[in-house]
Each structure stands twice: as structure tokens, then as C-alpha cells.
Amino acid sequence: MESSEIKRIRQVYAEYRQQGRWSSLNPGREHIEAERLRQLSATLKKQNHSLFRYKILDIGCGSGDLLNWFHQEGAKAENLFGVDLLPDEVDSARRKYPKLTFTEANAENLELRDNSFDLISTFMVFSSILDEQTSKNVAKTITRLLRPGGVIAWYDLRYPNPNNPSVRAMTKTRIRQLFPNFHLKLHSTTLLPPVAEKLGRHTDLIYPLLGKIPVFRSHYVGLLEQGYSAPLSGRG
Numbered sequence: 001m002e003s004s005e006i007k008r009i010r011q012v013y014a015e016y017r018q019q020g021r022w023s024s025l026n027p028g029r030e031h032i033e034a035e036r037l038r039q040l041s042a043t044l045k046k047q048n049h050s051l052f053r054y055k056i057l058d059i060g061c062g063s064g065d066l067l068n069w070f071h072q073e074g075a076k077a078e079n080l081f082g083v084d085l086l087p088d089e090v091d092s093a094r095r096k097y098p099k100l101t102f103t104e105a106n107a108e109n110l111e112l113r114d115n116s117f118d119l120i121s122t123f124m125v126f127s128s129i130l131d132e133q134t135s136k137n138v139a140k141t142i143t144r145l146l147r148p149g150g151v152i153a154w155y156d157l158r159y160p161n162p163n164n165p166s167v168r169a170m171t172k173t174r175i176r177q178l179f180p181n182f183h184l185k186l187h188s189t190t191l192l193p194p195v196a197e198k199l200g201r202h203t204d205l206i207y208p209l210l211g212k213i214p215v216f217r218s219h220y221v222g223l224l225e226q227g228y229s230a231p232l233s234g235r236g
């Protein structure tokens with residue numbers, strides 16, 4: 001039996017789909033997407049994470065682009081798994097990236113082995129979940145599935161969106177409440193999307209300038225590292 005929160009999330013995404021949100025054809029949106037991946041890549045390299053040996057799970061994988069990016073960054077296709085609530089997103093991911101494994105499931109309750117992933121990514125998922133208990137359940141699943149010393153790759157809103165009551169800010173305080181045993185290695189990123197999306201042909205010039213101003217950055221990107229382990233060196 002599905003909870004009212006999961007029903008609500010399905011409803012919200014059905015409405016987004018009808019409204020045609022998330023077009024990445026806008027140059028500002030393209031910048032946002034490229035920037036967050038560039039920054040995640042730099043952080044992973046700085047912390048010596050070698051994706052080649054990593055088993056990776058993307059929670060709330062949408063149509064699979066992030067998982068495919070991990071593949072491009074060196075992770076093996078057979079080690080890449082994505083889960084999402086929405087059947088249409090999972091179908092689209094399977095069509096786009098047939099070598100990767102996608103499953104339709106609620107991340108509150110995944111039938112996967114404990115300690116079985118080196119890295120779990122979650123991009124723009126917790127901000128979509130308004131119910132406290134549902135957020136806690138998803139965070140517990142992630143913590144359970146991550147092997148000792150594993151990391152979470154994080155990207156999410158740090159500010160509330162006044163135009164969208166269906167999302168909430170994931171401040172560092174909230175992230176720490178959900179993941180109390182992790183160190184946050186996060187930095188602010190993403191020029192406020194309503195601004196970035198209006199830059200048009202000036203995007204290449206203006207985005208980097210405005211993006212330098214910390215208060216204009218609406219998201220966090222980076223890693224959540226388990227507090228008690230030695231640095232990762234991959235699987236032996």
C-alpha cells in the first residue's frame with residue numbers, strides 16, 4: 001500500500017510533465033548541468049575516488065543521465081544501477097542507456113544487500129520529499145546500502161523555491177539530521193535558475209560572473225563521507 005507522500009510525489013511529477021518543465025535546451029540550464037558535473041568530478045578526483053572499481057547506485061535516477069555520466073567518467077556499465085519511482089522515467093532510462101540497470105522502485109524500501117555500494121548518488125531527490133518520515137526512510141536505505149567508507153554524491157537545493165511549494169530546501173542542518181554519521185564536503189553551486197535561464201546568448205559571459213557571488217548560488221554539490229573510515233582506495 002503506497003503512502004500519501006509517494007502518491008503526492010507521483011502527482012507532482014505528472015503535473016511537471018504536463019507543464020513541460022526540465023527542458024535542458026535552455027543555455028542557462030545547460031550551464032547548470034555541466035557545472036555541477038564538473039564540480040562533482042573535481043571533488044571525486046581530489047578525494048582519490050576511482051570510479052573504475054566502484055559499484056554505484058543512483059537514487060531517483062530520472063532518465064539515467066547521471067548514471068551514464070559515471071560510465072563516461074570510468075565506472076563499468078555492469079556496476080551501475082539506478083532506481084526511480086516513476087515508470088516513465090525508468091522506461092526512458094532503459095531505452096537511452098541499455099547497458100545500465102534501471103529499476104522502478106520506492107527508495108524507502110529497496111531489496112538490495114546491505115553494504116553493497118561504494119557510491120550512492122542522490123541529485124534533487126530529498127528536496128522533492130516533503131514528508132519527514134519518508135525522507136528519513138530514504139536516508140536510512142542509503143546508509144544501509146553503502147559499504148563502510150562509501151560515499152554519497154550529493155546535489156540539491158539549498159534555498160526554498162518561492163515559486164514551487166512542492167520542493168523544500170536541503171540546508172546543511174537538514175542534511176546532517178538525515179545523515180548524522182557523515183562529514184559534509186559540499187560547496188554552493190548553480191546560479192539561481194530563474195536568472196540563469198534568462199541569460200540567453202549572454203550565458204557564456206554572464207553566468208560565470210554572477211555565479212561567483214555566493215548568495216546567488218541556489219544548490220549544494222559534493223560528497224557526504226562516512227565519519228569513521230579510512231580514505232577509499234577502491235576494491236582490491
Ligand SMILES: C[S@@+](CC[C@H](N)C(=O)[O-])C[C@H]1O[C@@H](n2cnc3c(N)ncnc32)[C@H](O)[C@@H]1O
Pocket residue numbers: 009013059060061062063066083084085086089105106107108122123124125128129138
Ligand atoms: C527532480 S527529479 C531528479 C532526477 C535526477 N536525479 C536528476 O537530477 O536529473 C527527482 C526524482 O526523484 C524521484 N524520487 C523521489 N522520491 C523517490 C523515492 N522515494 N524513491 C525513488 N525515487 C524517488 C522522482 O521520481 C524523480 O524522478
